[in-house]
Amino acid sequence: MSSIERSERRTAFAFVAPALLWTLAFFLVPFGAMVLLSLAHLEGREIVQAYDLGNYIKIFTDPSLLKGIFVSLEITMTVTVISVLLAWPLAWIIATQVPARYQRLAIMLAVLPFWTSYVVRSYAWALVLGQNGVLMQWLIGIGLLDAPIQIMATRAATIIGFVHFFVMLLTLTIYANLIQLSPNYARAAADLGASGWQTLRLVILPLTLPGIMTGAFLTFVLCIGDYITPQILGGNNELSMPQLIMLQLGRRGDFPMASALSVVLMALVTLAYAATARWLKMDRV
Amino acid sequence: MRALGYIYLVAIFAFIFLPVIVLVLFSFQAGRLPVPPFDGPSLKWYAEVLNDRGLMEALRNSLFVALVSSSIALMLGFLAAQGLARVRLPGSVVMRGLLIAPMTVSYLIIALGLLSLFNGLGFRPSLWATGIGHVVINLPLCFAILFAAMGDHQKNAERAARDLGASELQVVALVTAPMLKPALLAAFFLSITFSWDEFIIAFLLTRFDVTLPVEIWSMLRSGLSPATNAIGSLVFLVSIVILIILELTVFRKSKS
Amino acid sequence: MTADVALQSISQSFGTFRALDNIDLSFGAGEFVVLLGPSGCGKSTLLFILGGFLSPSRGTVKIGGRDMDGVAPRNRPTTTMFQDYALFPHMTLRDNVGFGLRMKGMGRAARNAKADDMLDLVGLCDKAGRKPHELSGGQRQRVALARALAVDPDVLLLDEPLGALDLKLRRQMQDELKTIQRKVGTTFVHVTHDQEEAMAIADRIVVMNHGKVEDFGVPEDIYLRPKTLFTANFMGDINRIPAELVSAQARVVHGVRPENVGLKGDIALGPARLESAAFFGTYHRCHFRSADDRSTPYVAHLALGDLPAVDAIVPLFASHVVALRETA
Structure with missing residues (x-):
């Protein structure tokens, strides 16, 4: 290696070092500390390091904890599927049916509620879905309902709140994918005799798979780790994993158990990544 | 149709x-x-919130944390992107992966990790602790945006500047930063937004001085x-x- | 299969911009026609009108005598080969080439057999199971050709198909395109801005500029006997001869190609000073300026051995002078 190259590398490394050190000190080391803590136990009010898997065994044997994993997975999967199904047509309509000069406006409008505060967004849905809320009053007003039905503090409310957010996110990723496709794909398919539906199903849909999968993975990560939405909208009738973690931290002060639950949560995200990575790598020309 | x-x-x-x-x-x-x-x-509720000292205090705290943490994240992200885009370092793929990694981890886990660490070190929850957490979540974002924006023409322009006698600092100030201005601004404002809106890290890592989302959260409980x-x-x-x-x-x- | 094509007073406007202005053209069945012109001249618009992706503001398109008004691309006897090839990245080459047959409802076995035949035609039968990203640019171009030809179109429309290839590959693919066209007999309409490419492959060339047809004819005529000043300039260098030296009419200029300027010839251009010269292998490219008070510049390609000394004044002559209209 020449001395010029060596000094260039030294400079480059000096540039990268601060960010690396920060990530090491405040991300990797804390994560390690958390994993260590998950191997400890709460005895009385003292945390005692035991280096055993007691907390993990408890998570998978205690029905109230195990249920949290399933609640979280069910909610996350439902949200992801519904959001993709709602967002794809929206992104497609904006990308292909809306005149080009209004597209930017349409997309900005479609994600406008992003700019409300995240806590406030869930609160706003609580206003809409409550017993005396706008939705019930309206449904009773037009004669569809005689009396309000319970949506707040159910899983349905959590799912609605989540879907609202993730439809916006997925619309963005799928739209970004759609507009970078050459219009010639659709032209070529039509030219070779494909109907509009065939073009959509055989050509456009497969080509947006990377956008869908990227969005679905993001949805999974953000949804399964979110505490606010299930807490405000879903209430305490069934607890998702983040709610369980916060419960351990708050009322019980069981830090080791909260850490173990977090490690399990992390493992679920890693599994989701492994499942979608194959698609995220989808070849493009 | x-x-x-x-x-x-x-x-x-x-x-x-x-x-x-x-x-x-x-x-x-x-x-x-x-x-x-x-x-x-x-407009009476607007009058009420604007006169609520707790809320206004929280708003100032949020702005402070957002500005400070975004500036640090932007600076660290910019330097790292500059370093990694310029030469092929041994292990650059690993370094890139490590810098991006926090993006795929739930904020709750990042918060809990920092809480474990700070508890162990006896470091009390505060706005500074929150700020550190916000740099952790925004650094990958800034790095990714800036790294993607640094292309070959960027590298060539920097080479030309060095060739014409500019010092390292002058290269960054007069060539790199102006060329990357849109990406720098996008990264900075996205970071501000994320930090401004972040709840769980702020909730777990603050105690008396809180940020706006945490203050709103406590309003909700009443x-x-x-x-x-x-x-x-x-x-x-x-x-x-x-x-x-x-x-x-x-x-x-x-x-x- | 093959068919003739007739374009009758086609006009196309985008807002106030007139992309095509009253185009009348007809191509014979089995002909290889090249639409040639600078970017923005309307050649791609005309191709898209032929393919049915645009309907003209005015005028009629007839293919095989049939009026194409209101006929969708999928129902036209044309297929288009796109500039970016638009190969479906998630399908194998075989599935790409068989796509049109699948849309026609052909069974899997039959369409795979046909697809393999088509891949064989373009020399890629050993790669039928690969995906487009595994191929080089030239190979992708061939797959696109096979896919377009697999549905037996009467007319194949090619939108700058060689534009993405490097020069050497480009010249090689020109010859292949021509050979394949001769083999299948389909009418080819090919768009390009490269005049060498046009001369190499076309039976007839349509030269276009500002939405109008400047010239239409066989390559020899287009090069040697261009009708307009634009065509003459676009196809190569042209020297303008001062009006006094030839019997000039209004709105007509006379021009001569550099290879037809020399030390002998039909028309005397008068004495000229050699200002500079460069060696081009088979000729010297010389810049002269006439020694009279007009100081008209001339470019001449002089045979090896004819080169005068720089600054020498020699009498210049021109032959094969052509009269060029200033506008189409």
Whole structure:
């Protein structure tokens, strides 16, 4: 290696070092500390390091904890599927049916509620879905309902709140994918005799798979780790994993158990990544 | 087909806007509950939140944390991107992976990790602790945006500047930063947004001085109130104004 | 299969911009026609009108005598080969080439057999199971050709198909395109801005500029006997001869190609000073300026051995002078 190259590398490394050190000190080391803590136990009010898997065994044997994993997975999967199904047509309509000069406006409008505060967004849905809320009053007003039905503090409310957010996110990723496709794909398919539906199903849909999968993975990560939405909208009738973690931290002060639950949560995200990575790598020309 | 498309568009836009409309509408409610029937308009809840010292304090804290943490994240991210884009370092793939990794981890886990560490070190929860957490979540974002924006023509322009006698500092100040201005601004404002809006890290890592989302959260625990609508609407309004200013200045220019 | 093509007073406007202005053209069945012109001249617009992706503001398209008004691309006897090839990245080459047959409802076995035949035609039968990203640019171009030809179109429309290839590959693919066209007999309409490419492959060339047809004819005529000043300039260098030296009419200029300027010839251009010269292998490219008070510049390609000394004044002559209209 020449001395010029060596000094260039030294400079480059000096540039990268601060960010690396920060990530090491405040991300990797804390994560390690958390994993260590998950191997400890709460005895009385003292945390005692035991280096055993007691907390993990408890998570998978205690029905109230195990249920949290399933609640979280069910909610996350439902949200992801519904959001993709709602967002794809929206992104497609904006990308292909809306005149080009209004597209930017349409997309900005479609994600406008992003700019409300995240806590406030869930609160706003609580206003809409409550017993005396706008939705019930309206449904009773037009004669569809005689009396309000319970949506707040159910899983349905959590799912609605989540879907609202993730439809916006997925619309963005799928739209970004759609507009970078050459219009010639659709032209070529039509030219070779494909109907509009065939073009959509055989050509456009497969080509947006990377956008869908990227969005679905993001949805999974953000949804399964979110505490606010299930807490405000879903209430305490069934607890998702983040709610369980916060419960351990708050009322019980069981830090080791909260850490173990977090490690399990992390493992679920890693599994989701492994499942979608194959698609995220989808070849493009 | 087209008509069906527009019907779908209207229906889904209604769904997307419904909570925002309800939020803003009932911020003008005169009564004590933000539910129908609407009995406003009244500005009394705006007056109340603007005179609420706790809220205004939280707003200042949020701004402080957002500005400081975004500046640090931007600086670290810029330097790292500059270093990794310039030469092929041994292990550069690993370094890139490590820098991006926090992006795929739930904020709750990052918060809990920092809490474990700080507890172990006896470091008390504070705005500074929150700021550290916010740098952790925004650093990958800044790095990714800036790394993607640094292309070959960037590298060549820097080489040309060095060749013409510019020092390392002059290269960064006179060539790199101006060329990357749109990406730098995008990364900075995205970071501000994320930090400004972040709840769980701030919730777990602050105690007495709290940020705005945490303060709003504690307002919620005392039940529904048009005051929450008012502060929510104010935050929304400010975000939209900033967004429009950005759209009209920075991003319009960078497009042409 | 093959068919003739007739374009009758086609006009196309985009807002106030007139992309095509009253185009009348007809191509014979089995002909290889090249639409040639600078970017923005309307050649791609005309191709898209032929393919049915645009309907003209005015005028009629007839293919095989049939009026194409209101006929969708999928129902036209044309297929288009796109500039970016638009190969479906998630399908194998075989599935790409068989796509049109699948849309026609052909069974899997039959369409795979046909697809393999087509891949064989373009020399890629050993790669039928690969995906487009595994191929080089030239190979992708061939797959696109096979896919377009697999449905037996009467007319194949090619939108700058060689534009993405480097020069050497480009010249090689020109010859292949021509050979394949001769083999299948389909009418080819090919768009390009490269005049060498046009001369190498076309039976007839349509030269276009500003939405109008400047010239239409066999390559020899287009090069040697261009009708307009634009065509003459676009196809190569042209020297303008001062009006006094030839019997000039209004709105007509006379021009001569550099290879037809020399030390002998039909028309005397008068004495000229050699200002500079460069060696081009088979000729010297010389810049002269006439020694009279007009100081008209001339470019001449002089045979090896004819080169005068720089600054020498020699009498220049021109032959094969052509009269060129100033506008189409």
